Amino acid sequence: MGNGAKAAQKRERNASKQADKGPTSRLKVNEAAKNIVCQICRQTFLLTTRAPALEEHATNKHSKSLAECFPGYTGK
Known part of the structure; x- marks a missing residue:
């Protein structure tokens, strides 16, 4: 059995492991x-997005404040 056969067997084993996962x-x-949505442009942001990134979006895209673009954002 050459190295080519060993490599093929290893690929088959790894493929079956991936299929199981x-x-x-x-x-x-x-x-x-x-679930964070800009009320002006309707762009969505991940739940883990922090206030500085949202503030940057509001000022750069709309020249507005964080409260105007994201009125329900509490800043948790």
Whole structure:
């Protein structure tokens, strides 16, 4: 048995391990976590976005304050 056969067997084993784990993509989870919404342009932000990033969006995109773009944001 040459090295080519060993490599093919290892690829097969790794492929079956990955199939057992299920999907590894976090796209759906991240999309569901976007619950901060700018009331002017309707852009969504992740729940973990902090106030400085939201303030930057409000001033750069709309020349408005954080409270005008995100009226329900509490800053947790």
